[in-house]
Amino acid sequence: MTIKVKKYGAIADQVVFSGTSFATTIVLARQLDPAGFGQYSVWLLGIYLAVCAIGAWSVQPFQVHAGRVSSPRTYASFVFWGHVALAFAGVLGAAVVLWALHCPEVVAPLFFGLGFVLYDGIRKILLAQNRPGMTLIIDLLSGILTGCVLLVVGNPHVAPVMAGLGAVYAFVFILSVALIRPFAFDSTAFKTYFQYHIRQGKWYFLTAISQWWAGNLLVVASGALLGPVALGALRLSQSLFGVLNMLLQTFENYILPQTASKINQNFAAGLDYLKKTSLRGAAVYFPLLLLIYVGADNILMLAGGSEYAGYAYVLQGLSVLYVFVGIGQPVRCMIRSLELHSVFFRGYLMTLGFALCFSQPLIRQFGLPGVLAGLIISQIILIIYWGIILHTNNKISWKSFISF
Numbered sequence: 001m002t003i004k005v006k007k008y009g010a011i012a013d014q015v016v017f018s019g020t021s022f023a024t025t026i027v028l029a030r031q032l033d034p035a036g037f038g039q040y041s042v043w044l045l046g047i048y049l050a051v052c053a054i055g056a057w058s059v060q061p062f063q064v065h066a067g068r069v070s071s072p073r074t075y076a077s078f079v080f081w082g083h084v085a086l087a088f089a090g091v092l093g094a095a096v097v098l099w100a101l102h103c104p105e106v107v108a109p110l111f112f113g114l115g116f117v118l119y120d121g122i123r124k125i126l127l128a129q130n131r132p133g134m135t136l137i138i139d140l141l142s143g144i145l146t147g148c149v150l151l152v153v154g155n156p157h158v159a160p161v162m163a164g165l166g167a168v169y170a171f172v173f174i175l176s177v178a179l180i181r182p183f184a185f186d187s188t189a190f191k192t193y194f195q196y197h198i199r200q201g202k203w204y205f206l207t208a209i210s211q212w213w214a215g216n217l218l219v220v221a222s223g224a225l226l227g228p229v230a231l232g233a234l235r236l237s238q239s240l241f242g243v244l245n246m247l248l249q250t251f252e253n254y255i256l257p258q259t260a261s262k263i264n265q266n267f268a269a270g271l272d273y274l275k276k277t278s279l280r281g282a283a284v285y286f287p288l289l290l291l292i293y294v295g296a297d298n299i300l301m302l303a304g305g306s307e308y309a310g311y312a313y314v315l316q317g318l319s320v321l322y323v324f325v326g327i328g329q330p331v332r333c334m335i336r337s338l339e340l341h342s343v344f345f346r347g348y349l350m351t352l353g354f355a356l357c358f359s360q361p362l363i364r365q366f367g368l369p370g371v372l373a374g375l376i377i378s379q380i381i382l383i384i385y386w387g388i389i390l391h392t393n394n395k396i397s398w399k400s401f402i403s404f
Contacts, residue, residue, distance in 0.1 A: 009132035010254040013139055017123070018246035020143035025239035027150050028161065029232075029304045038228025040158050041235035045216055047113040050090050051120050052212045056204035058083035059124045061197050063253075064339060066128045067261035069193075073184040076125060078193045080182035083121040087114060105159050112162035115169025122176040127253040134179045142172045203341030207348055214351035218374045221359045230368060233311040236304050237318055244288060244322055247281050251329050260337040270337065278330040285326050293319035317372030324379035331386045340389065347385050351378040 029037050062079045069075045091114045098106045119142065126135040149164035219238075223231035255277050263270030292299065296315040300308050335344050355374060362370030 009136055010127065011250060013127075013132050013136040014246045014250045014253070016136060016139040016143055018249065020139070020146055022239060024146055024150065024165075025236065026303050029236050029308075031150075031161075032158065034229045034232045034307050036158055037236065038223065038232035040161075041231055042223065042228075043109045043112075043158070043162070044235075045220065047109075047116055049209075049212050049216075050094070050113055050117055052208035053205060054083065054086045054090055054117055055121065055124070056208040057197060057201040058086055059121050059128070060204045060208075061200040063124065063128045063257050064260045064336065065196065065200075066257060068264060071184070071186070071189060072129065073181075074186045074189045075193060076129060076180060077182040077184045078190050079125060080121075080180055082197070083125075084118065087117045087121070090117070108159040108163040108166065112166035112169070115166040115173065118173040119169040119176075122173060122180065124253055125180060126176075128257045130257070132254065138172050138176050138179070141175070142168060145171065200339070200341065203345055207341065207345040210345060210348035210352045214348045214355055214378055215375070217352065217355040218359050218363070218371045221363055222368060222371045225360070225363050226367060233304075233308055234314055234368060234371065236308060237300065237311065237314040240299060240303055240315060241292070241318065241322060244285060244292075244326075247285050248325065248329060251281070251333055256333050256336055259333055263337050271334075274330055274333060274337075282326065286323075289319055289322055289326070311368075314368055314372065317369065317376075321372065321376050321379060324376060324383060328379060328383040328386070331383060331390065334390060335386050343386065343389050347382045350385060351381050354378060354381060
C-alpha cells in the first residue's frame with residue numbers, strides 16, 4: 001500500500017509541477033507579444049542549460065546512487081549544499097559574462113534562474129529519497145504563489161514577471177530546508193561522496209552539455225535565423241506537451257531511481273519493473289499524443305491566440321517527435337540505471353554532431369519544418385545507438401527491447 005501511495009504521489013506531484021509550468025507558459029503567451037514571449041523563451045533555454053550543467057555534478061549522480069549508501073541523510077546533506085554552492089557560483093559566473101557583454105536588464109532573469117535552479121534541485125533530491133508527498137507540498141505552494149504573481153504583476157514586460165517568479169522559487173527553497181533538514185555533516189563521508197560525484201559527474205556534465213545542445217541547437221538556430229516570433233511559436237508548441245512531459249519527468253525523477261535501486265539488487269526484477277511501468281505510461285502517453293496531433297489547430301489558437309495562426313503544423317511535427325521520445329525513454333532509463341555514462345554521453349555527442357552539420361542547411365532550406373525533421377532524426381539516432389549497445393552487452397535482447 002505504501003509503495004502504491006508513493007507512486008501515485010509522485011504522479012500527482014508531476015501533474016502539479018507540469019500543470020503549473022504549462023499554465024504559466026499559456027498566461028505569458030497571452031500576456032506578452034510574440035517577440036516578448038520569444039525573449040522569455042531565450043532566457044528560459046539558458047536557465048535550462050544551467051539546470052542541466054549544475055545538476056550533472058549534484059543531483060544526477062544522487063538519483064542513481066541514493067539507494068546505495070549507508071547514511072542517506074548525510075548523503076542528502078552533501079548533495080543539498082553542493083547544489084546550492086554550484087547554483088550561486090553559476091549565477092555569479094553568468095553575471096560576469098553578461099556584464100562583460102553589456103547585456104541590459106539581466107538582474108531579474110538571473111534572480112529567476114537562481115531561484116529555479118535551487119527549486120529544481122530540491123524537488124529532485126526529495127523524489128530520489130522517495131518522498132513524493134513532501135515534493136507535492138512544495139509544488140502545490142509554488143503553483144499557488146506563481147498564480148498569485150501572474151495575477152498581481154499583469155505586466156506585458158518580461159523583467160517584472162521573472163523577478164516575481166524568482167521570488168516565489170527563493171521562498172519555496174528556503175521553506176524546503178525544513179523538509180530536507182540538510183544538517184547531517186560528516187567530513188569523511190563528504191570526502192567519499194565528493195570523489196564519487198567528481199568521478200561520475202564529469203560524464204554527466206559532458207552528457208548534459210551535449211544533450212542540451214543536441215536538443216536545442218536547432219531551436220536556438222531557428223531563433224537566430226528565423227527571428228523571435230518563429231522561436232516563440234516553436235517554444236509555445238513545445239510547452240503544450242505539458243501532460244506528456246509530466247510522464248517523461250516522472251520517469252526521470254521517480255522511475256529512474258527506483259529502477260536503479262531494483263537493478264542493483266536483482267537485474268531481472270529491475271528490468272521487469274521498468275517494462276511494467278513503461279507499458280502503463282504508454283497507455284496514457286500515446287492516446288494523448290494522438291489527440292494533440294488531431295486537434296493541433298484549435299489547441300494552438302486557444303493557447304496563444306490569433307498571432308499563432310498558421311503554426312499548427314509545428315504542433316503536429318512535435319507530436320511525431322514525441323512518438324520517438326516515448327519509445328526511447330525506457331532505453332534511456334536502462335542506460336542511466338546501469339551507469340553506462342560513456343555510452344550515454346556518446347549518444348548525445350552523435351546527435352550534437354548531426355545538429356552542427358545539418359542545422360543551418362535544414363533551417364535555411366525548410367524553415368521550421370527543417371527544425372522538426374532534425375529533432376526527429378536526432379531521437380532516432382539515440383534509440384538505435386543505445387538499443388545496439390544494450391543488445392550487444394546482453395542487457396536487453398531485441399525481443400525484450402521491442403516489447404517496451
